[in-house]
Amino acid sequence: MKYAYYPGCSLLGSGAEYAVSGEAVLDAVGVELEEIDDWVCCGATAAHATSHLLSLALPAITCAAAEKQGLDVLTCCAACYSRLRQVSADLQEDPDLRARVNEIIEEDFQATPRVLHITEVLRRDVGVEAIRERVTKPLTGLKVACYYGCLIARMPEELRIDDAEYPMLMDDLMSAIGAEPVDWPYKTECCGAALTLARQKTVHRLCSEILKIAKQNEADVLVVACPLCQANLDMYQTEAEKLAGERLSIPVLYFTQLMALAMGLDSDKLCLEKLIVDPMPLLAKKGFVVGEAYL
Amino acid sequence: MRRELSDKALHSEFRLTVEKMSGQNLSDCYQCGKCSGGCPVLPDVKHSPNQLIRMVQFGLADDVLSSESLWCCTACGTCNGRCPMGVDIVRIMDTLRSLAEDVYKPHGALEVWTFYQSFLDCVRQFGRLNEIGLMGGYNINSGRLWTNMIKAPWFILKNKLTVSPHTIKRIDRLRRVFERIEQIEESK
Numbered sequence: 001m002k003y004a005y006y007p008g009c010s011l012l013g014s015g016a017e018y019a020v021s022g023e024a025v026l027d028a029v030g031v032e033l034e035e036i037d038d039w040v041c042c043g044a045t046a047a048h049a050t051s052h053l054l055s056l057a058l059p060a061i062t063c064a065a066a067e068k069q070g071l072d073v074l075t076c077c078a079a080c081y082s083r084l085r086q087v088s089a090d091l092q093e094d095p096d097l098r099a100r101v102n103e104i105i106e107e108d109f110q111a112t113p114r115v116l117h118i119t120e121v122l123r124r125d126v127g128v129e130a131i132r133e134r135v136t137k138p139l140t141g142l143k144v145a146c147y148y149g150c151l152i153a154r155m156p157e158e159l160r161i162d163d164a165e166y167p168m169l170m171d172d173l174m175s176a177i178g179a180e181p182v183d184w185p186y187k188t189e190c191c192g193a194a195l196t197l198a199r200q201k202t203v204h205r206l207c208s209e210i211l212k213i214a215k216q217n218e219a220d221v222l223v224v225a226c227p228l229c230q231a232n233l234d235m236y237q238t239e240a241e242k243l244a245g246e247r248l249s250i251p252v253l254y255f256t257q258l259m260a261l262a263m264g265l266d267s268d269k270l271c272l273e274k275l276i277v278d279p280m281p282l283l284a285k286k287g288f289v290v291g292e293a294y295l
Numbered sequence: 296m297r298r299e300l301s302d303k304a305l306h307s308e309f310r311l312t313v314e315k316m317s318g319q320n321l322s323d324c325y326q327c328g329k330c331s332g333g334c335p336v337l338p339d340v341k342h343s344p345n346q347l348i349r350m351v352q353f354g355l356a357d358d359v360l361s362s363e364s365l366w367c368c369t370a371c372g373t374c375n376g377r378c379p380m381g382v383d384i385v386r387i388m389d390t391l392r393s394l395a396e397d398v399y400k401p402h403g404a405l406e407v408w409t410f411y412q413s414f415l416d417c418v419r420q421f422g423r424l425n426e427i428g429l430m431g432g433y434n435i436n437s438g439r440l441w442t443n444m445i446k447a448p449w450f451i452l453k454n455k456l457t458v459s460p461h462t463i464k465r466i467d468r469l470r471r472v473f474e475r476i477e478q479i480e481e482s483k
Contacts, residue, residue, distance in 0.1 A: 009423045009424035009425075009426070009461075010424075010426070012423070012461060013425070013426040013427075014426055038422075038463050038464045038465055039423075039463075040418070040422045040423065040463055040469060041418040041422065041423050041424045043415070043418065044414070044424075045369075045370050045411075046410070046411040046412075046414035046415050046418075047415065047418075048370070048389055049368075049370060049388075049389055049392050049411055050389075050392065050393060050396065050411050050412075050415070051393065051476060051480065052316075052389065052390075052393070053476045053479060053480065054415070054473070054476050057472050057476060058418070061469070061472070104472055104475050104476060104479075105468075105472055106468055106471070106472075150369075150370075150371035150372055150373070151371075151372075154371070154372045154373065154375070154376045156375070156383070157381075164376040165376070188373075189335060190335040190369050190371035190373065192335075192369055193369045193370070193371065194369065194370070194410070195367075195369055195407065195410075197406075197410055197430065197433050197443060198406035198407040198409070198410040198433075199339070199367065199406065199407065200443075201339075202336055202339050202367065202369075205338070206335055235446055273453070274453050275453075276453065
């Protein structure tokens with residue numbers, strides 16, 4: 001299994017631990033990655049909220065490069081994934097639009113590569129059996145709230161990879177590594193996403209609600225598959241606690257960090273120290289990491 | 296608010312423009328309100344998604360385009376997922392924002408507008424987004440210099456942000472792409 005890999009901008013910065021742990025997990029289960037040559041930013045919400053043409057052109061440049069490499073695209077970031085998948089579908093469907101975009105981006109893009117998210121590759125292409133076989137330290141007794149956010153599950157119906165309101169891709173992966181996914185109603189509620197700087201009150205309120213509901217459903221940790229969800233939910237817990245009127249302090253990890261942990265990969269592939277709400281005391285208490293200091 | 300509805304209002308040029316730009320048929324919306332029921336920013340807005348669509352149906356261009364509610368949208372897509380008629384509401388909101396940008400630049404939404412601009416300026420310059428550059432650009436351009444400064448020690452301690460921007464190889468081509476799109480959009 002080999003894919004054209006699109007890290008995306010966040011994974012070079014604030015989401016570095018997602019990149020490191022995700023690449024390590026994919027490697028461990030035999031998925032080969034070839035980085036897309038000279039990829040560009042997908043434009044995210046900033047592009048599609050302001051210019052339709054730009055929101056098509058930026059992902060098309062990257063997908064055209066992947067097409068030249070002759071591979072399907074794999075990406076970890078939920079926002080990149082949603083833009084790339086949407087744009088390649090739009091351009092596949094509409095030859096006139098494709099011709100127009102090709103003229104703008106100086107390419108001859110045919111929109112042939114499929115765009116896949118890391119959760120669907122692990123769940124469907126690799127499969128839970130293969131993952132289970134690779135687990136050396138099952139995370140038995142760890143209650144995990146899988147938080148998908150908006151962009152992974154909620155694509156237009158024909159592009160959807162999972163149920164839009166109650167997705168299971170990550171839950172299945174967490175079960176495969178021995179953790180216990182909790183049944184909770186906020187899997188796809190929005191965290192406020194790109195309003196993170198511009199409308200902080202909104203983001204604080206939404207994060208507070210998500211964390212509060214996760215706690216009510218007895219989750220030990222939240223796992224996410226989107227760098228912006230991770231940043232918002234992890235960074236704004238002080239503000240969220242004020243709004244919730246209770247102590248939250250829930251570690252927010254990338255699902256790949258827990259997978260790497262269960263597979264016994266080196267600690268430098270886990271990057272747990274990068275998280276703001278420190279998961280170590282909890283993981284030590286549950287016996288998943290060694291460290292008397294945390295007990 | 297009482298308004299007279301004329302045939303002209305119901306077939307306004309504004310409504311046709313929105314339909315054409317978004318590729319959506321606004322008559323599909325029968326105002327069930329499911330989009331607004333699931334909207335995460337409903338507590339923050341004056342006009343809910345279905346109200347905005349109603350206003351477009353009635354041709355109330357000024358009221359729609361000057362509404363700050365357009366800029367509260369997180370583009371989460373809950374509305375799209377729940378619309379029983381399959382209306383792409385996010386696409387309509389994108390269309391309204393781009394129309395509002397020309398007419399009411401950036402009415403009541405300076406911060407959101409500045410964030411998007413700072414983001415795209417950075418992409419135009421380097422081909423990839425540099426988060427420190429984005430935060431700095433946003434704080435300077437919006438005049439809200441202290442946004443998230445309280446979080447700065449964490450970012451530094453956790454080595455969360457890379458300081459050096461990554462510039463792509465074919466940056467010249469990318470700048471031509473930006474210029475072409477600007478020309479096309481200005482000539483409209």
